[in-house]
Amino acid sequence: MQTKLKTLFLLIIITLTISLSVNAQNDTSKFIVVLDAGHGGKDPGKPSKAGYKEKDIALKVVLAVGKELEKNKDVKVVYTRKTDVFINLFKRGEIANKANADLFVSVHCNAHTSQAHGSETYVLGVHRNKTNFDVAKAENEVIFLEEDYKHNYKGFDPNSPESFIGLTLMQEQYLDQSIQLASLIQKNFTNNLKRKNRGVKQAGFIVLHQTVMPSVLVETGFITNTSEGRYLNSKKGQTELSSAMANAIVSYKRSVEQNFVDTEYIIEKETSIPIKEKIIPNTIFKVQIAAASKKLEPKPYNFKGLKDISRDKEGKLYKYFYGYTSDINKIQNMQKVAKQKGFTSAFIVAYRDGKRISLQEALNSGTK
DSSP: OHHHHHHHHHHHHHHHHHHHHHHHHHHHTSEEEEEEEOOBTTBOOSOOTTOOOHHHHHHHHHHHHHHHHTTSTTEEEEESOSSSOOOOHHHHHHHHHHTTOSEEEEEEEEOOSSOOOOEEEEEESOOSSHHHHHHHHHHHGGGGGSTTHHHHTTTOOTTOGGGGGGGHHHHGGGHHHHHHHHHHHHHHHHHHHOOOEEEEEEEOOHHHHTOSSOEEEEEEEETTSHHHHHHHTSHHHHHHHHHHHHHHHHHHHHHHHHSOOOOOOOSSOGGGSOSSOOBOTTOEEEEEEEEESSOOOOOGGGTTTOOSEEEEEETTEEEEEEEEESBHHHHHHHHHHHHHTTOTTOEEEEEETTEEEOHHHHHHHHTO
16 A cells, blocks of 8 residues: 555656646747836836826836737746836846846836927937937936946946947847837837837937847837826726737747748948948958748758858847858848848848947948
8 A cells, every 4th residue: 555655656746747847848938028117116217297107107008018918828928027116227137137038128108398299119229319318318317226236237327428338239139139129019109009100219228238138118108298198197098008019029929930030220221331342351241131030041942042141049049141241342232132032121230350240330440
């Protein structure tokens, strides 16, 4: 009898172990989205004369986005906060990194002294104008509420434009995917909700800098605008905005897992490329034609007959490139060929000493 009980107990343990192992494997196979409700706790966010609180609106929208996404069995949602608590900016990034997330989406409300209105979505980068800097500065100043912020952010000063220069390096490899998601979000806001489209922009948000996956920060609208503030604070507005964002995330997921990410490189366009043939010393140019979670052999039959294909893995994505040359004129022509073959959003990337650099930096070095 005792032997039978031991055997039964052993079988139960084995069954539970296998079950836990399978569940763990299934969990890691899911598409992981980290949703970050901006501000919280002692940090209320941007002020509103009507009494609306950014931290509350952001949390309600995030929880609604998560509820929509959780309807997909192959999506796992992780929240940086689900209640009204204060979370350090670097902790938000840590949560996403530990979760090995596929996406990081931070939700906020905008503010201005005028009746400005509309939505805009940011990816990490060096701000191109004072307006973008001011938006990033307002979001980043929350670090002053954190203990030991000088140590945690290594001397980063939200009030200094120079502090932003080094922020882009970690996120640069995910820039095209971040832009893809940001574009889908803005498209849904504009086409489905008829919200004013303020575009996809770059700025130095410290919360995006902390993450190592495609990441965006969504300014859902202006809490200081009379009608838009009312919309943001309403159940209707929060439901519509969350649905638009959830649908954009699902569309992005589908494009990554089943097809190629057809990126619109709307921030760093190739309009500044010189027409004349020119060799840029110590620089390699390629045409990025696709990115996907699916691993394909870099053979012509997988890429509509294009030869000279290379493949790199960055995070969970495989990126596919056409061409390899220091001749800027040649790579321009190769980009045209790629677009004619159907890779309509193909764009040029540059490398120096094995590290990716901005196209503008590569071209500037060639003019010296």
